[in-house]
Amino acid sequence: MLTCPLCSAPLSAADNGVACHAGHRFDRARQGYLNLLPVQHKNSRAPGDNQAMVDARRAFLDEGHYAPVAARLAELARERQPKHWLDIGCGEGYYTAQLAEALPRAGGYALDISREAVKRACRRAPQVTWLVASMARVPLASASCDFIASVFSPLDWNEAHRLLRPGGGLMKVGPTRDHLMELREQLYDEVREYVDDKHLALAPEGMVLAHSEVLTYRLRLIAGDSRANLLAMTPHGWRASAERRTALIERPGPFVVTVAMRYDYFVNERGAAPAAP
Template identity: 80%
Template sequence: MLTCPLCSAPLASVDNGVACPAGHRFDRARQGYLNLLPVQHKNSRDPGDNQAMVEARRDFLSAGHYAPVARRLAELAAERAPQCWLDIGCGEGYYTAQIAEALPAAEGYALDISREAVKRACRRSPAVTWLVASMARVPLADASCGFLASVFSPLDWHEAKRLLAPGGGLMRIGPTREHLMELRQRLYDEVRDYSDDKHLALVPEGMVHDHSETLTFRLTLDNPKARADLLAMTPHGWRASAEKRAAVIDQADPFEVTVSMRYDYFVRQG
């Protein structure tokens, strides 16, 4: 199932890690994950989200603010009942753990390029095989997965297609144009509009758009910590001015925002 990130040969368990027939070996970290991201595949010393962003997202999600988003993802995963699944760009594992709970009999994998994120994700679900790895070079065999999840994550569509077995599918979750609208209106003089379905033009031949739905609800952030975490885990944490960020965080009244997510499912044809 796992493949060597250096030569693409199968990896087998050895002692406290994995190795391929060519002798490339990768040890399991103390926290439980496998680092399958060779230095030559990194674009920086520590790629991906840094510790501050990871901890802000962990605290925000653990507080339950996006619980309906994760709950619906778990329901959709359970309906498809795959034997093997992968969360691509798992972050600190909040959504991954709920997929694992919904699919107790399935073999689960999750990866992120951020070592800081995966270190924390390991605590969420010991049943999942956690990987530090590149989303553009996923160290799993061709046609090995029945279900892929991509939540708020960049996606290499052709790599996703390679990983899917015929009949398997990719569930992509991303924001609609209404997501966090009230926050964006407070942070920017002009709110940039974007198309909810622009990703459909990227879907490769052989993958069919099988399902789409939108989940929308109102969220009340009634303390400065929650508002600061939300800013820190999004691009708004560095795009908006310090003054406007502070005004949102420090306001006396609770802050209400719209959460709006689009779920799209794409099936790999035989």
């Protein structure tokens, strides 16, 4: 399954890590993950979410606010019974752990470009193969995945297509235009319109939308820390003014906000796309 990020040759187990026949070797970190992100593939010294963002997301998710989102994703994955699955852009592993629990007999892989995120994710599900890697150069063989999950994550569509076997599918989970509407109304004088289906036009030829649904519920955020963590894990944490953020965090009483997610499942009907040169 694993391929070398430098030469694309297969990777095999070697001592406490993996190596390819060309001699490229990658050691397993103490936490259990493999770092398959060569320095030449980085856009910055420490790409992806930093420690503060990862910790805020972990604290918020561990309070169960998005538990229905994860539960529905796990249910949809279980219905498809994949043999090999990938969580692409896994962050700190909250949704990955739900997938691993729902698919105990399947081989699970998860990657993120943020080393800080993957370091924490390893603790959630040690049975998963955790990778620090680029979503644009996923170190997995072509047509190796039956199911790919992309939750709140940027996506390289052609790379996802390459990874999927014929008949395999991609489940993309992301916000609708109503998601966190009450929060946005508190933070901005004018709420920008959000087109939540524009990604449908990005699917490459051969990937066909086979299922779409929306999950909506209301969330009561009572503690100021929960509101602060929600802000810190979203772009609103730096887009909104400090005064508006503080007012929201310190607002008395519970703050009720809408959670609205759409699940779009795309099936690969024409075989995997060729690997990028």
